[in-house]
Amino acid sequence: xxxxxxxDIRMRGFRERSTLEEAISAALDGVKALDTxxxxxxxxxxxxxxxxxxxxxxxxxxxxxxxDGYAVRAExxxxxxxxxxxxxxxxxxxxxxxxxxxxxxxGTCVRIMTGAPIPDGADAVLKVEDTTPSKDLVxxxxxxxxxxxAARIGEDVRIGDPVxxxxxxxxxxxxxxxxxxxVDPVAVVRRPVVRIIVSGDxxxxxxxxxxxxxxxxSNSPMxxxxxxxxxxxxxxxxxxxxxxxxxxxxxxDGADVIVTSGAxxxxxEDRVPVLVAELGNLAVHGITMRPSAxxxxxxxxxxxxxxxxxxxxxxxxxxxFFAGPVIRTLGGRPPDWPYRAVTRVLSHRLVSQVGRTDYAxxxxxxxxxxxxxxxxxxxxxxxxxxxxxxxxxxxxEGYAEGTxxxxxxxxxxxxx
Amino acid sequence: xxxxxxxDIRMRGFRERSTLEEAISAALDGVKALDTxxxxxxxxxxxxxxxxxxxxxxxxxxxxxxxDGYAVRAExxxxxxxxxxxxxxxxxxxxxxxxxxxxxxxGTCVRIMTGAPIPDGADAVLKVEDTTPSKDLVxxxxxxxxxxxAARIGEDVRIGDPVxxxxxxxxxxxxxxxxxxxVDPVAVVRRPVVRIIVSGDxxxxxxxxxxxxxxxxSNSPMxxxxxxxxxxxxxxxxxxxxxxxxxxxxxxDGADVIVTSGAxxxxxEDRVPVLVAELGNLAVHGITMRPSAxxxxxxxxxxxxxxxxxxxxxxxxxxxFFAGPVIRTLGGRPPDWPYRAVTRVLSHRLVSQVGRTDYAxxxxxxxxxxxxxxxxxxxxxxxxxxxxxxxxxxxxEGYAEGTxxxxxxxxxxxxx
Numbered sequence: 001x002x003x004x005x006x007x008d009i010r011m012r013g014f015r016e017r018s019t020l021e022e023a024i025s026a027a028l029d030g031v032k033a034l035d036t037x038x039x040x041x042x043x044x045x046x047x048x049x050x051x052x053x054x055x056x057x058x059x060x061x062x063x064x065x066x067x068d069g070y071a072v073r074a075e076x077x078x079x080x081x082x083x084x085x086x087x088x089x090x091x092x093x094x095x096x097x098x099x100x101x102x103x104x105x106x107g108t109c110v111r112i113m114t115g116a117p118i119p120d121g122a123d124a125v126l127k128v129e130d131t132t133p134s135k136d137l138v139x140x141x142x143x144x145x146x147x148x149x150a151a152r153i154g155e156d157v158r159i160g161d162p163v164x165x166x167x168x169x170x171x172x173x174x175x176x177x178x179x180x181x182x183v184d185p186v187a188v189v190r191r192p193v194v195r196i197i198v199s200g201d202x203x204x205x206x207x208x209x210x211x212x213x214x215x216x217x218s219n220s221p222m223x224x225x226x227x228x229x230x231x232x233x234x235x236x237x238x239x240x241x242x243x244x245x246x247x248x249x250x251x252x253d254g255a256d257v258i259v260t261s262g263a264x265x266x267x268x269e270d271r272v273p274v275l276v277a278e279l280g281n282l283a284v285h286g287i288t289m290r291p292s293a294x295x296x297x298x299x300x301x302x303x304x305x306x307x308x309x310x311x312x313x314x315x316x317x318x319x320x321f322f323a324g325p326v327i328r329t330l331g332g333r334p335p336d337w338p339y340r341a342v343t344r345v346l347s348h349r350l351v352s353q354v355g356r357t358d359y360a361x362x363x364x365x366x367x368x369x370x371x372x373x374x375x376x377x378x379x380x381x382x383x384x385x386x387x388x389x390x391x392x393x394x395x396x397e398g399y400a401e402g403t404x405x406x407x408x409x410x411x412x413x414x415x416x
Numbered sequence: 417x418x419x420x421x422x423x424d425i426r427m428r429g430f431r432e433r434s435t436l437e438e439a440i441s442a443a444l445d446g447v448k449a450l451d452t453x454x455x456x457x458x459x460x461x462x463x464x465x466x467x468x469x470x471x472x473x474x475x476x477x478x479x480x481x482x483x484d485g486y487a488v489r490a491e492x493x494x495x496x497x498x499x500x501x502x503x504x505x506x507x508x509x510x511x512x513x514x515x516x517x518x519x520x521x522x523g524t525c526v527r528i529m530t531g532a533p534i535p536d537g538a539d540a541v542l543k544v545e546d547t548t549p550s551k552d553l554v555x556x557x558x559x560x561x562x563x564x565x566a567a568r569i570g571e572d573v574r575i576g577d578p579v580x581x582x583x584x585x586x587x588x589x590x591x592x593x594x595x596x597x598x599v600d601p602v603a604v605v606r607r608p609v610v611r612i613i614v615s616g617d618x619x620x621x622x623x624x625x626x627x628x629x630x631x632x633x634s635n636s637p638m639x640x641x642x643x644x645x646x647x648x649x650x651x652x653x654x655x656x657x658x659x660x661x662x663x664x665x666x667x668x669d670g671a672d673v674i675v676t677s678g679a680x681x682x683x684x685e686d687r688v689p690v691l692v693a694e695l696g697n698l699a700v701h702g703i704t705m706r707p708s709a710x711x712x713x714x715x716x717x718x719x720x721x722x723x724x725x726x727x728x729x730x731x732x733x734x735x736x737f738f739a740g741p742v743i744r745t746l747g748g749r750p751p752d753w754p755y756r757a758v759t760r761v762l763s764h765r766l767v768s769q770v771g772r773t774d775y776a777x778x779x780x781x782x783x784x785x786x787x788x789x790x791x792x793x794x795x796x797x798x799x800x801x802x803x804x805x806x807x808x809x810x811x812x813e814g815y816a817e818g819t820x821x822x823x824x825x826x827x828x829x830x831x832x
Contacts, residue, residue, distance in 0.1 A: 042622050045641040062629050096657075097617030099629045115618060115726070117629040156795055164800060171826055172645065173799040176638035176728055180796060182625040201513030202531060206458050209598040213478050213515045213533040222592035225461040229588065241512075310531070312592050334828070340756060379572055380596060383589040384580060410587055412750070 017286040017293070019394060020321065020357040026283040026297045027322040031304060033332040034192060034256060038185035041178050047188035048231070048332035049168040055161045055181045058154035063118040065094070067149040070109040070131060070138055071122035074146040085132060085139035094119055109138060118150050125149035157181055167332060189332030194232040194323075195255035196223045199239045199246060199272070200262045200310060218380070219261040219315050223308075226319050229338065231331040232257070247275050250300055256330055258303055259323050262310030272307050276300060288394055289357040292318035312380040317359040317389075339388060339408035344369035346405055350390065352398035361386035362407055364414050369407055387414040433702040433709070435810060436737065436773040442699040442713045443738040447720060449748040450608060450672060454601035457594050463604035464647070464748035465584040471577045471597045474570035479534040481510070483565040486525040486547060486554055487538035490562040501548060501555035510535055525554060534566050541565035573597055583748060605748030610648040610739075611671035612639045615655045615662060615688070616678045616726060634796070635677040635731050639724075642735050645754065647747040648673070663691050666716055672746055674719055675739050678726030688723050692716060704810060705773040708734035728796040733775040733805075755804060755824035760785035762821055766806065768814035777802035778823055780830050785823055803830040 018026070036050040065071065071094060080086040088109040092102035096115040104110055104121035112118065112125055123146045130142035157163060163181060164174055170186075178186055203217040210216050217238060224234035235255065239245045241262075250258060250272075260272050273296045276282045280300030285307070287295050291314035296307030304326050308318040325335035347368040352358040362369040364387035371390075372382050388409035392398060399405060407414065434442070452466035481487065488504060496502040504525040508518035512531040520526055520537035528534065528541060539562050546558035573579060579597060580590055586602075594602055619633040626632050633654060640650035651671065655661045657678075666674060666688075676688050689712045692698045696716035701723070703711050707730035712723030720742050724734040741751035763784040768774040778785040780803035787806075788798050804825035808814060815821060823830065 040623060042637045042640070045637075045644065057626065059626070060631055061626055095617065097619070097630060115616070157797060161797070163797065169828065171800075172638045172641035173728075173732055173796060173826070175641050176634040176732070177796045177800050179622040179637050180632050180634035180728070182623075182632055184623045200531070201511065203513070206595040207456060207598075207600045210473065210475070210477055214513055215476055216596050216598055218592040218596035221458045221461075221595050222588045224458070225588035225591050228461065312589075312596070316589055316592070380589060380593045381573060381577070381579065384587075384593050410589070412585065 017288045018284045020287060020289050023284045023287045023295065023297060023322060024325070027304065027306065027326050028329060028335065029283075031326050031329045034190040034330050036187045037190045039188055041175060041184040041186050044170050044178070044186045044188055045172065045175050046231070047170050047186070047191075049164055049166055049170060049174075050187045050189045050332065052166050053163045053178065053181075053183055053186075055157045055159055055163050057157075057181055058159050059156040059180050060151060061153060062099075063153060064151040064155075065112045065114055065116050065118055065125045065149060066151050067125050067127040068114050069112060069125050069127040069149065070140075071100075071104055071112045071118050072109045072124055072126045072140070072144065073104060073106055073122060074124040074144055074148070076106060076109075077124075077126055077140045077143040080130075080140040080143050082141045085141050087134065087137045087139050090136060090138055092119065111138075123147065123150070169333065192232045192256035192327050192330040193235055193254060194227045194257045194259055194327055195235045195237060195249070195252070196220055196227065197237045197239060197246070197249045197258065197260040198223075198262055199241050199260070201240050203238065203262075205238060218312055219310065222312065222316065223259060223261060223319060226316075226324065227259075227327060230324050230327045231333055232327045241271065243271055243275070246271055247279065250275055250305065251279055255303055257323070257326055258300065258305040259308060259319070260305070261308045261315050272296070273298075276305050276307060280305065288355060289317075289321075289359065290353075291359060292321065295322060297322060313383055316383060321359075337408050339410060340414070341406050341408055342388075342414060343404055344407055346371070346399055346401055346403050349401050350392065350399045350403075350405070352392040352396055354397050355394055357394045358392040358398075360390045360392055361388075362390055362405075363387050364407060364409070369405060383410070387411060433704045434700045436703060436705050439700045439703045439711065439713060439738060440741070443720065443722065443742050444745060444751065445699075447742050447745045450606040450746050452603045453606045455604055457591060457600040457602050460586050460594070460602045460604055461588065461591050462647070463586050463602070463607075465580055465582055465586060465590075466603045466605045466748065468582050469579045469594065469597075469599055469602075471573045471575055471579050473573075473597055474575050475572040475596050476567060477569060478515075479569060480567040480571075481528045481530055481532050481534055481541045481565060482567050483541050483543040484530050485528060485541050485543040485545075485565065486556075487516075487520055487528045487534045488525045488540055488542045488556070488560065489520060489522055489538060490540040490560055490564070492522060492525075493540075493542055493556045493559040496546075496556040496559050498557045501557050503550065503553045503555050506552060506554055508535065527554075539563065539566070585749065608648045608672035608743055608746040609651055609670060610643045610673045610675055610743055611651045611653060611665070611668070612636055612643070613653045613655060613662070613665045613674065613676040614639075614678055615657050615676070617656050619654065619678075621654060634728055635726065638728065638732065639675060639677060639735060642732075642740065643675075643743060646740050646743045647749055648743045657687065659687055659691070662687055663695065666691055666721065667695055671719055673739070673742055674716065674721040675724060675735070676721070677724045677731050688712070689714075692721050692723060696721065704771060705733075705737075705775065706769075707775065708737065711738060713738060729799055732799060737775075753824050755826060756830070757822050757824055758804075758830060759820055760823055762787070762815055762817055762819050765817050766808065766815045766819075766821070768808040768812055770813050771810055773810045774808040774814075776806045776808055777804075778806055778821075779803050780823060780825070785821060799826070803827060
């Protein structure tokens, strides 16, 4: 048996901890939206528009009936009333997609459905309620002015109309209008590829049961879910705590961001910060916050690299503070919290420590919020049981019972 | 040329319009969450948990170090100080995933890393800062009480702990904890299959340009996006306005909900309500609201069938009022609006009509909301340009400038 060198595990300590604000600045420094890629309009929902879209077509590209009735020359109906019905000869029929082949001459009309093209010669649609059928004639029982019930060319969207600005996160109705004006493919911001490197000899892959002295890697599926929520493409790399494998995964091409979890502290097995410093630049290591103090932020060959703690709650908090904003910014989205903020009154005191930012989980119950008392940051159930969290700034020693606080809500029911 | 029978297009009118509330009741009547299906935990994000999850394992399943240092018998360290260092012989090393094969006997210790298993015989972890290395010994320079820095079995989650309740929409941290307790597959509510039937001879498929007297089918991609947002699986069927094809699409097996768009009014080409009444039961046809008045609600062989208007804005509004709640309920989700509600003051008068519910689009600008003046409900740009909408109830004739209104926000920036 080899007696280990105790120097190996000597805590070197974080030489200089950064504040939360410094760390966020370091994470976002120089980060901007990625390049543009074309995607089919039917696959563009949720993507971020990369250009200002201006319509190149008129919608509709033809004059369209807005009521069921008869396409007429308006002047033919002037003076019509129930006491003075004016007969018009029906010379054709215009259905949506099936226009009339007959034009409308004076004294004639064309039967028309809502949405159908208005035939040449007609300048209004007499609605069906203002007519009486009579063999192959129809009698107008009311006049219709020029243009009535007739949508003009370009009524919905005109050539040259600005339709959607660059930066729009495409909703259902945006997909609708882009389809309608035949913008396909759509130029959107490329989704950032996020390499998630999880290391630890004690980890078994998700889906397996933890045998012996092992635990399941619960961080990689959690991080992958967060990355997808934020518009990124997760790429999971699970490694033993071995230096060459870690170095290769950090230096490999193809990622727009690297997120590591585990091996983030300063013990001998905590290789990641050392490797990041060797392979690139380690701007931040150690942050005055709880949890997530062992977080590191660096850059390897231009790729922002976020070293997240291995313990699940610290990993989640550090993702939300540092990785999420980077991934959203790369994807052309606002860096802001993806959580809805609500205001509630504390039902109990929320203790914090001056000089350290706290990420305090709370349970919202009606108008109040109750801090979750927890011993360690590794207790994932403190997050799954929480409605959301309160950020207690470094200069605060916490809040007294009854204080109004802002809660960032994990769940939709937080604000109900 | 055939002269059409004018009786064909005679507006029969909606025999009896339903109120919005009646229509919502009819849409949701008897609708409940679908059955359960197993999915791999790594694919369960965003799904709805169908069971109460109780842990069947302890996490961790072994005693785990919470600090880097030495696993010791606590009593060996009693009395230790910088002036009275107590030597302990290092007999092994315990790393995460690589436990020590040596137990800790009196006078010995095992070097240990955070997360590593605590060897037999040890009952505390002496942190590295409280030691001084000395050849193959280590000197304790402070005492450690029993249990300190040692996570007990089940500290995170214990066998029998309730972990997540049925009905939880699974977030990243939920996926994390389910993975950690080796719940795989996860029992979730099946996603409703939503058949989207779009009909119209004038429609060309999305991705094509509208030639001649045609328009692009912009409703099916819009509806598919909404269905996916609400947790459903869209299945698009695009048909000409032909009765046999429509009947077959309505009667086919395999859908949990049917949503049709187009051919919803009461003209001759508006076959869908007639077909629904023939094939099943048409509970509602015509609603006192604007837009979306021509909406119908029925049931065909137990499948709720929502007849949405063909014009895009009416289609969107009718989806949100009627189809969305049905799809979310089937999927085990709350039926409520999926939009964030904010309160703003109207910058201009918002006109409505007593006896009719209005879905009024507004633009939020700072503290105010401005109604979008629009002529027709077909103008999709009135929705893409809107921040959200105000629902003006049937008994109201609208709101004066300066009135505070609740806005349901389409976009994230609505409330910023």
